[in-house]
Amino acid sequence: MGDFIIITLMVSSFWLLWEIIRVVSMEWLNRDEITLPAGELGRSELLRCADSFEQLSGMFQGMVTKKEELSGQDMDEVLFRVQTSVCRSCSAAAQCWDYGSETGICRFNRIAESIIQGKELNNGRKEALQKQCLHGDFFFEAVADQIEKARMDMLWHNRLMESRSAAADQLHETACIIRKAAGHICDVRRVDGSIRQQADIRLRMHGMILKDIWCIRQPRNIQLYVTLRTAKKGRCIRTKEVAGLLSAAFGTRLMPDEQGKTVVNYEYSTILFYTEPQYYMTGGVARIARDGEVISGDNFSLFPAADGQMILSISDGMGSGLAAYKESEAVIDLLEQFLGSGFDKETAIRLIHSSMLLQTEGQSSATVDLCMADLYTGDCEFLKIGASTTFLKRKHWVETITSTSMPMGILQDVDYECTRKRLEEGDYIVMVSDGVMDALPQMDAEEMIKDYLLQSETENAKELARSLLNYVLQSDRQQARDDMTVLVGGMRRR
Numbered sequence: 001m002g003d004f005i006i007i008t009l010m011v012s013s014f015w016l017l018w019e020i021i022r023v024v025s026m027e028w029l030n031r032d033e034i035t036l037p038a039g040e041l042g043r044s045e046l047l048r049c050a051d052s053f054e055q056l057s058g059m060f061q062g063m064v065t066k067k068e069e070l071s072g073q074d075m076d077e078v079l080f081r082v083q084t085s086v087c088r089s090c091s092a093a094a095q096c097w098d099y100g101s102e103t104g105i106c107r108f109n110r111i112a113e114s115i116i117q118g119k120e121l122n123n124g125r126k127e128a129l130q131k132q133c134l135h136g137d138f139f140f141e142a143v144a145d146q147i148e149k150a151r152m153d154m155l156w157h158n159r160l161m162e163s164r165s166a167a168a169d170q171l172h173e174t175a176c177i178i179r180k181a182a183g184h185i186c187d188v189r190r191v192d193g194s195i196r197q198q199a200d201i202r203l204r205m206h207g208m209i210l211k212d213i214w215c216i217r218q219p220r221n222i223q224l225y226v227t228l229r230t231a232k233k234g235r236c237i238r239t240k241e242v243a244g245l246l247s248a249a250f251g252t253r254l255m256p257d258e259q260g261k262t263v264v265n266y267e268y269s270t271i272l273f274y275t276e277p278q279y280y281m282t283g284g285v286a287r288i289a290r291d292g293e294v295i296s297g298d299n300f301s302l303f304p305a306a307d308g309q310m311i312l313s314i315s316d317g318m319g320s321g322l323a324a325y326k327e328s329e330a331v332i333d334l335l336e337q338f339l340g341s342g343f344d345k346e347t348a349i350r351l352i353h354s355s356m357l358l359q360t361e362g363q364s365s366a367t368v369d370l371c372m373a374d375l376y377t378g379d380c381e382f383l384k385i386g387a388s389t390t391f392l393k394r395k396h397w398v399e400t401i402t403s404t405s406m407p408m409g410i411l412q413d414v415d416y417e418c419t420r421k422r423l424e425e426g427d428y429i430v431m432v433s434d435g436v437m438d439a440l441p442q443m444d445a446e447e448m449i450k451d452y453l454l455q456s457e458t459e460n461a462k463e464l465a466r467s468l469l470n471y472v473l474q475s476d477r478q479q480a481r482d483d484m485t486v487l488v489g490g491m492r493r494r
Contacts, residue, residue, distance in 0.1 A: 046182035050175040055173035067154050074154070080145040085142055111376035166354035173347050190214050191224070199249040205244060205267050205447045207231045213266055220376045221308060223274030224254065229268045236263040243273055258304055274308070279425070280492050281310045284462030286469040287485040290435070291340045297324025297356040298485040299332040300435045303370070305339045314373040314387070314487050316433045320405070320483055327366045331408070335370070345372060345383055349414055356409035365409035369431055373423060373489065380429070382419045388437050389446055391453060392421060393428035398450040428464065429489040435482030448475070
């Protein structure tokens with residue numbers, strides 16, 4: 001139970017840890033006295049912290065010893081319990097269990113072997129047991145009962161070992177996250193020289209005072225953390241206007257963070273600007289709950305993540321109704337928190353999977369259909385865990401992406417499949433839950449959806465999602481035998 005509490009708190013706090021590190025980094029950005037050596041010092045401290053988590057991970061992993069079958073020590077414990085409960089008050093106990101006598105031991109071993117192998121005692125053995133033991137039936141039932149208890153103890157032992165293994169994995173992922181954060185600290189550089197002067201002049205000409213600019217250069221883009229305010233109290237300037245001024249100074253098209261502030265006012269604030277991607281994505285969703293259910297067990301998400309990524313995801317909880325909804329909602333919420341904070345997809349999936357394995361009340365499982373579209377390059381990664389087919393609608397053809405993996409939360413090691421594709425302007429990503437595919441004839445489901453998408457002429461993602469769901473419902477006489485979700489993303493060039 002202690003392992004479960006620790007790891008549950010750890011999972012729910014990982015994304016918060018990452019945000020705290022980012023906030024601390026931003027605090028450093030606003031201090032004029034910070035220099036590169038100070039950044040190196042902070043990096044060293046974080047790396048030492050990461051090493052500590054890695055050592056803890058090794059300790060937990062070293063504690064993992066799973067059992068495949070009952071050991072000799074387990075059977076000795078079963079024998080002791082049977083002797084205590086059945087034979088202690090028996091008048092013939094001395095004859096069966098005296099030192100040097102193997103009568104009781106042999107009898108116990110024969111019965112235990114039959115029970116473990118799932119065999120019933122034949123009539124001859126039952127008669128022999130009745131003759132040899134004054135409490136034959138009671139003795140047999142006691143052996144069977146104690147072996148069943150030993151098996152349950154073994155199952156709980158293995159469950160504890162799985163929890164420790166999950167704890168080790170999460171501690172390892174924590175170490176990786178901290179190392180990544182340590183790398184970001186030293187990537188930050190203050191902008192000085194002529195570029196800083198150009199930005200300062202342009203902003204002053206438009207009524208703004210620049211305090212500082214810090215830059216993180218990445219292979220595909222740059223990120224600018226700009227601290228500024230308006231020169232006059234009561235005036236507000238849109239961050240999009242600021243982005244245009246900074247673009248002229250830096251010689252590249254910049255845009256403000258879509259999840260950040262939208263205006264600059266008289267109070268100093270630090271705003272993130274980054275290189276404008278060449279693509280943007282339009283989205284649409286259509287969904288319906290299973291007949292007889294008030295709420296759908298499917299959940300979905302469509303949001304921009306760190307570093308110019310657009311995330312599309314569907315999760316289908318086990319079963320239907322409220323219980324399935326809660327399972328899929330938890331998966332989607334954690335995906336948004338982790339991916340939105342800059343975690344890589346593999347780390348996010350492993351952390352969510354291990355948290356599901358640690359559920360104490362029944363089995364928790366859900367499918368994950370994840371798409372990460374890079375709006376800078378058009379590269380798109382698809383990750384599937386027990387998920388249904390995804391369709392890529394090109395200009396003149398439709399491509400399918402399938403998976404044979406198991407849902408999350410069933411196997412000890414998460415089973416997922418990854419596929420990479422290149423998207424172009426006008427392409428559509430069409431993701432569906434398994435209820436959509438199951439509503440169509442099994443052998444023809446993919447071909448029917450491909451034909452429909454090829455014939456569809458709409459360029460509106462929302463309309464495409466609605467019309468596809470209506471087409472599937474009409475094919476099954478307007479019946480929703482399972483929860484259905486259609487999520488569509490359309491690539492557009494800016």
